[in-house]
Amino acid sequence: MTEHPAGVEPYERGMEAKRGGDLAEAERLLRQAFEAGHPGGAHELGHIAAERGDDGEALAWWRRAAEAGLPESAFEVGYGAERAGDLEAAERWYRRSAEGGFSGGTLNLGILLENRGDVEEAMGFFRRAWDLGSDKAAFNLGRLYDDDGKGDLDAAETWYTRAAERGNGGAAFNLGFVRQDKGDPAGSLQAWRQAADLGHPKAAYCLGAHFEQAGDQDTAIGWFRRSVQEAGAEQAARRLGDLYRRRGDEPRARFWTEFPNGLSGYSPEFTMFASAGSAAAIQRQNLLNEAVGEVHIAFDVDARTLTAGGRTFxxxxxLGSFSHLSDTWLWAWANPHFGESVPAVAPLAAVREHGERHAVPELAAGRLDLSGFPEPHQAATTMAIAAAALLGGGGVQSCRVNDGKGSFYFHVDDPALPKPEFDPLSATRLMMTAAEVFPTEQRRVVSGYLAHHGCRIRESEEVVEGISPQGGQVTVAFTPDGLIKATSAGRATAG
Structure with missing residues (x-):
């Protein structure tokens, strides 16, 4: 079947309906497109069927599209045959896909041939797949030439380098070992850095191990932290914990050792960050709670609006989501269903950048297991409220989703919301409440709140005193252990 102009218009309308989520209309139009001579209609119908779990119908549509000349559909049929164990049929369809110039079919044909021992022919198809744009093909050529360090290392380096230049993290990672085998330690480190930047889960660990062995503990800690944050690497977590313990830093040792399998407390970096803004965050939260109330919440991530009780903010x-099943937090920027380009998610870049710049792991890691906390849901709420301070005024609202199995968290920064003001009497209550959340940083809680409201602060070992621009005065006395002992509030006296 050759493409007929009459099929183009219903195909384009069908794709638009598919993107808009109207699958019934999409199927109707794509069928019409295929019947009018557009093989892409059958190909897309195959994807729609696959997405709803009907593999048989999907393969039937892909077969019709493949027979009409679409090489990407031939690839899908070949892949289905390979999964079913029919390697003869898989090879036949992959060859058909390769003949049509589809890189996926060409690559998979090479892999199939290699697995049955036809290495030379496989390498030929890998080269063809590379010419068609497949970085995985170059990776496979590098792997075959490498032969676990026993082969042609120059050729392996060439192909791994080509794949890495196209963004293949596995190739960059393996390139590091090839260069190591060739006696190029600087080149090895450069390749592992590239692999880490490309998201390879083991590259940061290798860099950490290298620098620890070289005696550069600070650099080793940085790479081990990255390995734990980005990949949840337990081995890196253990080595990081050991490094901190050797330094006498038990809080950080405990935090990083726990990180992969369930935190029971915040990192010292997060505690310092969050405690300073905690009282102000509670004040903003109280104002938002009064404005919103206990009502149903609706949200629009494109318009960046939140509607509650008939009022739109x-x-x-x-911000992110909390799973009540696994006790895990997922920042919205790390959620594959949303992503950083969504208007309501884009502002979160400020939170992530702050976390990376100031080494606050709770703000930089996409996913956090909070299952070790006594109250994981409350731990997530505290984290969301603290992080929201980086996004401006307002507070945080949450709502249950997925039949109560999860919660979504939103920050609201609407100019129409009431602005928090400094009142000496309420200030002492706010600071006492925040001090209960961060009991080890009570002095920071007090100083942070007073600074937030522009108070003139006077400090001694025993007392922190703040005088607001309007003349309100708060005095907080501390024990030698840094705990709040007494508070007083009123008007500042002249003099």
Whole structure:
């Protein structure tokens, strides 16, 4: 079947309906497109069927599209045959896909041939797949030439380098070992850095191990932390914990050792960050709670609005989600269903950048297992409220989703919301409440709140005193252990 102009218009309308989520209309139009001579209609119908779990119908549509000349559909049929164990049929369809110039079919044909021992022919198809744009093909050529360090290392380096230049993290990682085998330690480190930047889960660990062995503990800690944050690497977590313990830093040792399997407390970096803004965050939260109330919440991530009780608030940022099943937090920027380009998620870049710049792992890691906390849900709420301070005014609202199995968290920065003001009497209550959340940083809680409201601060070992621009005065006395002992509030006296 050759493509007929009459099929183009229903195909384009069908794809638009598919993107808009109207699958019934999409199927109707794509069928019409295929019947009018557009093989892409059958190919897309195959994907729709596959997405709803009907593999048989999907393969039937892909077969029709393949027979009409689409090489990407021939690839899908070949892949289905390979999964079913029919390697003869898989090879036949992969060859058909390769003949049509589809890189996926060409690559998979090479892999199939290699697995049955036809290495030379496989390498030929890998080269063809590379010419068609497949970085995985170059990776496979590098792997075959490498032969676990026993082969042609120059050729392996060439192909791994080509794949890495196209963004293949596995190739960059393996390139590091090839260069190591060739006696190029500097080149090895450069390749592992590239692999780490490309998201390879083991590259940061290798760099950490290298620098620890070289005696550069600070650099080793940085790479081990990255390995744990980005890949949850337990081996890196153990070595990181050991490094901190050797330094006498038990809080950080405990935090990083726990990180892969369930935190029971915040990192010292997060505690310092969050405690300073905690009282102000509670004040903003109280004002938002009064404005919103206990009502049903609706949200629009494109318009950045949150609607509650018939009132619509603007400036909404989708912070993230908490799973009540696994006790895990997922920042919205790390959620594959949303992503950083969504308008309500884009502002979160400020939170992530702050976490990376100031080494606050709770703000930089996409996913956090909070299962070790006494109250994981409350731990997530505290984290969301603290992080929201980086996004401006307002507070945080949450709502249950997925039949109560999860919660979504939103920050609202609407100019129409009431602005928090400094009142000496309420200030002492706010600071006492925040001090209960961060009991080890009570002095920081007090100083942070007073600074937030522009108070003139006077400090001694025993007392922190703040005088607001309006003349309100708060005095907080501390024990030698840094715990709040007494508070007083009133008007500042002249003099």
């Amino acid at each position: 603007h400036g909404m940022t989708f």
